[in-house]
Amino acid sequence: MFVDYLQAFDSINRNKVIDSLNEYNILSKLIKLIALTLLGTSTMVKINNELSGKFDVQMGVKQVDPLSATLFSIAMDSILKKMELRGNISTRLRQCTAYADDILITARTTQAMTDTFVKLKN
Secondary structure (H helix, E strand, C coil), X not given: XXXXXXXHXXXXXXXXXXXXXXXXXXXXXHHHHHHHHHCCEEECCEECCEECCCEEXXXXXXXXXXXXXXXXXXXXXHHXXXXXXXXXXXXXXXXXXXXXXXXXXXXXXXXXXXXXXXXXXX
16 A cells, blocks of 8 residues: 655654654754754745735644754654564565655555554554
8 A cells, every 4th residue: 555645845744753853862062953843833825915914834744944844853753663564575464664645555464454544544
């Protein structure tokens, strides 16, 4: 099964990104710098030369930030590790392979495929 997340960068929880960085023992100074760019941000929308009121942004990584793909990948890797789906398909009932926002789920049974998808979705 191939899974392609729509608006993947927009949907990731920023606090989970920070948690994932901590799990990988990234230098705390770097984590603090990244957190400054992610947490406590607000924005406005411009429509027909008129700005909306400010609103907080709590989800997603910035689309134009070159670090966003790496942050997203680290968070996804952390999720997959917690699901314990890595390994050889011959020794496991199922496995996942991920690249950016695309995930391949390989399973030996339909039920294992369904269970894995539901687990990933949650």
